[in-house]
Amino acid sequence: MTRLNIRWRLTLWYGAVLAAVLVIFAVAVDLLMIGLLQSRTDGNLDAQLTVIEGLIGRARDPDELRHDLNLDFASHPVFEMQVTEDGDRSWLRSERIAETGLPMPAVRPSPNGEVVYEDVVIPGFGHGRMLSKAIVTPYASLLVQVALDAEVNAKHLGQLRDVFLSTGPVLLLAALGCGYLLARKALAPVERLAAEADQITATRLDRRLPTPNPDDELGRLARTLNGMIARLERSFGEIQRFTADAAHELRTPLAALRNEAEVTLLAPRDPAEYRRTLESMLEEIEHLTRLTENLLYLCREDALVKPSFEDLRLDLLVRDVTDHMRAVAAAADQSLTLIEPLSGCIVHGDRDQLRRLLFNLIDNSVKYSLADGRIRVGLEFRQEQATLFVEDTGIGIEAEHRPHLFKRFYRVDSARPRTSSATGLGLSICLAVAKAHHGEIDVQSEPGVGTRMTFSLPARAVEPGGRDSAAEVAALE
Template sequence: MFIYNTAQKGVTDSLDTLLKTISIDAIPDLKENGFMEAKDVSSELIEEFGITPLYVKIFYYDKIKNKIIKETLSHSRKSYIFDIPLNVEQDLYNVNYFDKDIYRVSSIILLEDEKTKVIFQLSTTKVVDSPYLNQILTSLLIANPIILILMLFIVNVLINTTLKPVKKVVEDVHSISTKSLTSRITTEKIPTEIEELVKTFNQLLENLEEAFNRISSFSSDASHELKTPLTVIRGEVEVALRQERTSSEYKEILEDVLSETVRVQETIEQLFLLTKKDTNELKANFREVYLDEIVLDCVSQIEKFATKRTVNIKIKEIIPATIFANETLLKIAIDNILRNAITYSKGSSEVYISESDNNLEYLLTIEDNGNGISQDDLPFIFERFYRTDKARSRQQGGTGLGLAIVKMILDLHNYKIDVQSILNEGTKVIIKIPKILDE
């Protein structure tokens, strides 16, 4: 419509220019002949310019009397065409144009002297059925749908090309389930606009996989580890209910049930601790603490347990040391190492504790002269539920989780642990703690 209206305006402008040219062409005749009849002027102009129909009206206006003294019209039946405002104040040769039904009308002052103004008006039909306009209209009616279809096709191709990586990402996402959490969305041939989104989603998958694995591990670990003590508890109760027993027998059974119940409680607490691995919750409350005070607190809390086992804890050397740690978690790790050393020590033996340092780190050493660990078992001692002597561990109340928790806590702190052991001679555990840089 814009193109057609522009073309139509151009045709109208051309018509206006022609009307002005025809009007000015009449100036010499008007000057030479004075008063002229509109019919004569119309005939001459039609013959000269070949434009038809062409209607002419001439006003002779008396400037002194301020009135029209004569007017002449080429076609009396077309007088209504010239029913337009008459502006006698307009400048010489300045043309005004008007639309009257299907006609285009021009009005111009061609001559002016001291007494008279000659106002010359022309009219012809507007070009509404021009071959030029018809051709443009036909071309547009044919071209517009073709262009529109072509544009839609191009846009569709561009959209599909642009969204193809997005569709691929969506398909990859739909293909991922709890059984395929290890899958990741590839970033190859991915536009930079969505590459960051894909990386974020992969990170989300990694977090989900880690959380899902922790939940799965907790479920399997709980099922594995709680099965035996619950079976023991059930067996003890069933045995007790088969017949009447003495008070001492009931007491003995209840002590066994209590022991297994405590073991179940400890196992659940340790399993919950392991499921929180690598979470911000465990990393909270890291601050500067005194290693020597933590060691002394751990020794004080475990001395009763050592006494029952007829094991003596000896502190060989301790030095003041400030470290960056979560005090509660570090106490759990040290307590588990001490408890293992006491549990697997021989009766009437010693567990030695010492602190030392070098240029880069503090060394906390816990050493016993107990059962020791074979070289075949050493690589696996930090795995969950791994026991070097399964029968003995169960009799002594072990859950198989202590060293796994120790490793998790020390990894969380970026501490290293070194275990040296000789079977039937003893074990030495060294915890390597980095020094605070500004010390």
């Protein structure tokens, strides 16, 4: 079943609320009118009873009282009156009820001035309102009753209800029409926003939605959507740049491989020349392999592939990676030193990712340090935080390049005097690993002096002789 659109839903909700308000208003007015009419009727009955009481009080004897009562009240045009002695022998009965009389009150009033109001059925007239009061005279105990026909009140109430029933639906329909127009007008900016948003495609992410009033609800919605579009634009830009840079990085070694193969095949050569060509091609293939692995790792990070976290000894991992990289540093005529003692600590992280980060940091120091350079690796632990650092005596980095070091494929050309094996992705991978471990990575460098890379992440101390220590040593072995 298709749901109604927001415009119709708002209109129907508005109509339902208005209908409920009208019903409550009509019921309240009806009850108020009933109360007012009854109060007016009771007041009239009380006034007429007061007149009768005055006549009774002025009478000197029973005969005079009977004569005066029948003379003044027997043919009254409005009220029906009855005066009986002890509710039995009649002293007065209006002409219109001469045969039937008024009914006795359901609760007989006491002689101490109590009055009883009640709704009764008057024979020959229908529903009415009756007031009863007991009056004690020197010659008799009288029950005075005054009644008034309620048909007039019922007629007034009926007219009021007819007005409600005839005008209520008309007012409700008119209000629904107005509500629909108001909902349409209120939602018109949403329609315009939808039309504008429809024009924004992957090739037109530079466009933004208009925000005539940035402080109202639609303005905040437009600001939120504009922020999302801006983030999409940045993401698309990064993807395009990443794709272009990756294509460029892959094209260069592939072109070199093709050129070497074509030149080699132009003329017959001796085995030594073929060997040199194959060795050169193998170097390019290794570079392509590293580049492809780094690209694959970053793609997995972008796809939010969850790493395999576990508790591990960071100090033992640092020692293991440093031992492996000593041969690489020695091949470049550099010294790699592990600063002892290492602070024993345990981190919750992915072993392979942390190894890759440390390998990249040490490898960068090797690549950008001259012969006889010195590289130092250390680990500190304090206040529930481990800090790993790699510092070298390399060529350093200019200040203007430091904010861009962690961008993908970013390289400082002057910082690559001795090798062409760098892919420009090593520090991007380090930053991704740091973020995945809720850590931070920082660089301090001075041209001609050296560079210090620092990686900090949450950690905890090693319990002496605990299970963490033994399990980690066994894992490394």
